[in-house]
Amino acid sequence: MDSLAQYGSDSDGEGAGPSGPSGPGSGGAGSGGAARAHGAAAHAAAGSSALPPSKRTKIDLAPDVLTQDLETFAYVPAVTTTEVSFNVPFSDLSKPIQGPANPFVAPKAMVNRNTMTGFVEDHNMSEQTFNQLHRTFVNFGYTLDPDAERPDQFVGDDQRRAAKNGALAGEIKTAEKKKRKPKGDPSDIEGYAGPWAGYEGEQLELPERTADQETWVPEESDADAAGSGDGKKGSGSRGTERSIFHGKTERDYQGRTYMHVPNDAGVDLRGEPGSQECFLPKQLIHTWTGHTKGVNTIRYFPGSAHLLLSAGMDGMVKLWDVYHDRRCLRTFIGHNSGVRDVCFTNDGTKFLSASFDRWIKLWDTETGKCISRFTTKRVPYCVKFNPDEDKQNLFLAGCQDRKIYQFDVNTGEIVQEYDQHLGAVNTITFVDDNRRFVTTSDDKTIRAWEFGIPITIKYIAEPEMHSMPAVSLSNNRKWLACQSLDNQIVIYSARDRFRINRKKVFRGHLVAGYACQPNFSPDSRFVMSGDSEGxxxxxxxxxxxxxxKFKAHNGVVMSCEWHPHETSKVATCSWDGTIKFWD
Incomplete structure (x- = not known):
């Protein structure tokens, strides 16, 4: 009873508040104290689940800063210093605590000389003066020396300075503006010059050109046409073609030449291309060297691919052995400029070579003899035989003058012209069972033609399209891989509609400005291409x-060809003058 009374008085006293224990609210206060006591006991029983009160971090909005001038402040950090509260000059940080000065610290005179682009000198020169001195040196080869103590010292070409009396660019008076000739009366058709009117006193002697000649090309002299044979200009144009066989004998003990398909290669060279699954090459197995300049393109021998034909910028075409000794078998000499493209016939007994000397020549692969010569007096960029067996005497040549010429080998004459492009023709690809062919040009368009009919049946031109200087046809003859100069390979259908396949775009390589030839693997599982980085x-x-991807050459990889009967062998050529064989 006493303990209960004591507990009640304590509770009343604790919760009575200002009114005291005998006030009217004493009963309520006592019950409130009992409730708080019960809550405290429950909190103690719950353990430490509640979070402790957080401490507030004091933030100093205006910390103390060093007000002393750093130029006059000498700070020598102690050895145990781990934190610096202000910016210390580098000279003070590198200053030794005791002993001589640091010999590796550059003096003040060399501070501005340690730059990536050269020396930096302190000068106070206005922009106008600098531009005047710069224009004088660029245009005349001399200018005032900004480091000279006297204002009349010059640097550069003394002879040109003496001829102009040391005048600067702004001090030389410009020549009087020439007066234009009158434009004439627009109603006079014959005498109206319009915006093409020249200047008084000028004399223009334009070369004569025929009515059907759109762009003037210098006529070839008789000496150049006949060929002087002295190895200089004119030799190799016509009549001086020859070939060199590199080997002991042209025939083996059975009387066979290198045209015979070898049977000891370990692979069926007469099989169907693409019948086996292809794999990626891993290592370099051979390097062919012989061209003195870059190699533009390579072509496998049709069917067996036991020979490799290469066209170089040195004006020579070389035939290489893919198996056995892998040496150069024959060199075809007949062009005095780089060879742009080569093309075999279906049986491989003949091939065409198109050169920058404006000549297209037909060669015998076995004997090395030049059979025929063709020219349009324009640079041919691509040549292509008609793949049909009954039309092996016809071939197409895409030239610089925006035309595709169709030649007949038997007569040597041009039998058809395809004139629709607005730029130089870069590629010719036969599609749709050789009834049609597709051409690309510098005018950033793709055009499809019926063979023998000079009318475009399909014209593809989009604002986002770029020039496509290299095109390859897949082995299943369904797709065209076009090397676009915006660093990607785009795919077009080789069927009737010739539509772009927007789901097939291959990116990652850099080919802008180069006609790097793409290619397919024989089973069409992979697409490959070289780039400008080798x-x-x-x-x-x-x-x-x-x-x-791997580094293959030191120059631009212009062409790559997958062997049709080998599962992982690839040949590449580059402008570094080499041809490499990978497996």
């Missing part, structure tokens, strides 16, 4: 992802 890229056809 790398070879491989993409997966289904996913369009890069599956492999």
């Amino acid at each position: 790398k070879v890229w491989f993409w997966d056809w289904k996913t369009c992802k890069v599956v492999k």
Whole structure:
């Protein structure tokens, strides 16, 4: 009873408040104290689940800063200093605590000389004076010396300075503006010059050109046409073609030449291309060297691919052995400029070579003899035989003058002209069972033609299209891989509609400005291409992802060819003058 009374008085006293224990609210206060006591006991039973009160961090909005001038402040950090509260000059940080000065610290005179682009000198020169001195040196080869103590010292070409009396660019008076000739009366058709009116006193002697000649090309002299044979200009144009056989004998003990398909290669060279699954090459197995300049393109021998034909910028075409000794078998000499493209006939007994000397020549692959010569007096960029067996005497040549010429080998005459492009023709590809062919040009368009009919049946031109200087046809003859100069390979259908396949775009390589030839693997699983950095890229056809790339050459990889009967052998050529064989 006493303990209960004591507990009640304590509770009343604790919760009575200002009114005291005998006030009217004493009963309520006592019950409130009991409730708080019960809550405290419950909190103690709950343990430490509640979070403790957080401490507030004091933030000093205006910390103390060093007000002393750093130029006059000498700070020598102690050895144990781990934090610096102000910016210390580098000279003070590198200053030794005791002993001589640091010999590795550059003096003040050399501070501005340690730059990536050269020396930096302190000068106070207005922009106008600098531009005047710069224009004088660029245009006349001399200018005032800004480091000279006297204002009349010059640097540069003294003879040109003496001829102009040391005048600066702004001090030389410009020549009087020439007066234009009158434009004439627009109603007079014959005498109206319009915006083409020249200047008084000028004399223009334009070369004569025929009515059907759109762009003037210098006529070839008789000496150049006949060829002097002295190895200078004119030799190799016509009549001086020859070939060199590199070997002991042209025939083996059975009387066979290198045209015979070898049977001891370990692979069926007469099989169907693409019948085996292809794999990516891993290592370099051979390097062919012989061209003195870059190699533009390479072509396998049709069918067996036991020979490799290469066209170089040195004006020579070389035939290489892919198996056995892998040496150069024959060199075809007949052009006095770089060879742009080569093309075999279906049986490989003949091939065409198109050169920058404006000549297209037909060669015998076995004997090395030049059979025929063709020219349009324009640079041919691509040549292509008609793949049909009954039309092996016809071939197409895409030239610089925006035309495609169709030649007949038997007569040597031009039998058809395809004139629709607005730029130089870069590629010719036969599609749709050789009834049609597709051409690309510098005018950033793709045109499809019926063979023998000079009318465009399909014209593809989009604002986002770029020039496509290299095109390859897949082995299943369904797709065209076009090397676009915006660093990507785009795919077009080779069927009737010739539509772009926007789901197939291959990116990653750099080819802007170069006609790097893309190619397909024989089973059409991979797409490959060289680039301007000397790398070879491989993409997966289904996913369009890069599956492999490696450094192949020191120059631009212009062409790459997958062996039709080998599962992982690839030949590449580059402007470094080499041809490499990978497996």
